[in-house]
Amino acid sequence: MLFPEDFLHYVWKFRLFERADLQTTDGEELEIFSAGMHNSDSGPDFQNARIRIGDTVWAGNVEVHISSSDWQRHGHTTDDSYSNVILHVVYKDDKPLILPNGRRVPTLELQNRIPDDLYNRYHNLVFGNQTIIPCEANIGSVDGLTMHNWLTRVLVERLEKRSAAVIDALNINRGDWEETFYQFLAANFGFKTNALPFELLAKSLPQITLAKHKNNPLQIEAMIFGQAGFLNGDLKDEYPLKLKSEYEFLQKKYKLIPIENHLWKFMRLRPQNFPTIRLVQFAALVVHSNHLFSKVLEIKDVKALRGLFSEIKVNPYWEDHYRFDVESAPSSKNMGQASIDILLLNTLALFLFSYGKHNQIQHYVNRCLKLLEHLPNENNKIITDFATLGVKIDTAFESQALLELKNNYCNYKKCLHCGVGNKILKLG
Structure with a gap:
């Protein structure tokens, strides 16, 4: 399989892996109550997770890597902010994780737990031969509520970025x-x-x-x-x-x-x-x-x-x-x-x-x-392209959101961070 670490983040966040008979690589029974809050800043990838290993319930941080050896390669061994990680989630466990204090960090290996169809949908999105946007074959089938909710979010993101220039000028x-x-x-x-x-x-x-x-x-x-x-x-x-x-x-x-x-x-x-x-x-x-x-x-x-x-x-x-x-x-x-x-x-x-x-x-x-x-949508190539894919565009609310979606998500194939991309991946 070919995928970035972000894909594993996505799989862990939404628990899209086979969860029956979960065990750590040491053979201890594992149960996940909460995957934690995804952390986009420095430090462990997920914070405030809750899991049970054996008879003990743990609350703390989770770190995600493609391989166990990435822990050392990424410099976490000497970083104190990673000392309270309660679970190491990896695609492949190629090296036991032992901290400098001798504590062995429990590890969950996902290599044989990610459904093939999920990976195939992801691969087609990110590595397919699309001409307009990654999900061009599927976006027209996404339900209206999902589209509206996500477009509202990206529209606010667009307005927040543009308003930064207003506040800078206001200060001047x-x-x-x-x-x-x-x-x-x-x-x-x-x-x-x-x-x-x-x-x-x-x-x-x-x-x-x-x-x-x-x-x-x-x-x-x-x-x-x-x-x-x-x-x-x-x-x-x-x-x-x-x-x-x-x-x-x-x-x-x-x-x-x-x-x-x-x-x-x-x-x-x-x-x-x-x-x-x-x-x-x-x-x-x-x-x-x-x-x-x-x-x-x-x-x-x-x-x-x-x-x-x-x-x-x-x-x-x-x-x-x-x-x-x-x-x-x-x-x-x-x-x-x-x-x-x-x-x-x-x-x-x-x-x-x-x-x-x-x-x-x-x-x-x-x-x-x-x-x-209440304002009409704009007419430009990006909006025309979305319309040809079956996306409903009647107002500036929708066209402004779609401009943001195209320029800051689709162009960078950030499907795993997109509500529409998430919906398409889950639909299968």
């Missing part, structure tokens, strides 16, 4: 949630292509500075376009000339340093997604939304959250422009629902989760998950 911003939210929202306004310049723009132009000019939309637009580097050079139309004049005054007043204009990308973007359009939409949001994060915390209805973005109106100049001084056919430059939903997914949901976790308020964590259940 001295606990200011509004400023932190503003910075992340700006970055997400750039979507993937222009996320970096939008983030740099927000950091160069604090929300508190913009707040001083809430009642003057032209000055808000001037600072945003000026800081973005779009008011340099010769401009012709009356509107951009006014912006430039306002910005020159405000730049001196606040000692503003604009970002490099070359960072913005127009290539291979639909005109509706040009950074100039995203910037004027962002400016309109700043003008119409005071204390935006506080509103997000208060509003529970998804339709009302969408309304925070859909109801903003951009400067009329942009009705027939995508760039300064270049006239185009008239078209609406207000945000479409697809773009709004991306912002709800990547910013609002993330901040509800981060705020709830950081302040230990489960209500906001639940609201995050509820919001994701």
Whole structure:
């Protein structure tokens, strides 16, 4: 048999071996009450196990190895944290385990106790010739409850990892949630292509500075376009000339340093997604939304959250422009629902989760998950591949979880650590 130590961990944890007439390698009768808690940190593999050897009940740690000789090879002989191991579980007992104090550690050998069909299912999962994910032949048959429970867990794992960046930024911003939210929202306004310049723009132009000019939309637009580097050079139309004049005054007043204009990308973007359009939409949001994060915390209805973005109106100049001084056919430059939903997914949901976790308020964590259940699923190759395998995907809750599943479990063939993989192995 070919398998890593993790497979033995799995077999021991779920007691998937033949348990009739269990004995240690010394011939003593063995009964297992509890396999213990799996330990992913340093020290013995399982903690707080309960077993009976002969007439004595033991409570303590269990160590698992492919071969008994691995104990010495892994350096456990001189490690005091292994001195209270009550059972050594191995696939092959090739060397009696005797501690430096002379105590012989009881050993359970599993070589002839692992069912062939269990091993074959594992081998097919991890070493098969799959093209998408290891369990592609079976995942469509996994029951809905198992899928939902596991996807909920991996979704939370994904949100916890992403929220770490939010808390790091929050610490830099001295606990200011509004400023932190503003910075992340700006970055997400750039979507993937222009996320970096939008983030740099927000950091160069604090929300508190913009707040001083809430009642003057032209000055808000001037600072945003000026800081973005779009008011340099010769401009012709009356509107951009006014912006430039306002910005020159405000730049001196606040000692503003604009970002490099070359960072913005127009290539291979639909005109509706040009950074100039995203910037004027962002400016309109700043003008119409005071204390935006506080509103997000208060509003529970998804339709009302969408309304925070859909109801903003951009400067009329942009009705027939995508760039300064270049006239185009008239078209609406207000945000479409697809773009709004991306912002709800990547910013609002993330901040509800981060705020709830950081302040230990489960209500906001639940609201995050509820919001994701009301947003449509994303469309990308990973999600399309899962759909072809028969996985039900209707919402962002499912698509976000599947992205995490694919990128952090399937790609590394961590089937033994996956609830779906566990279910498939047990189904046989």
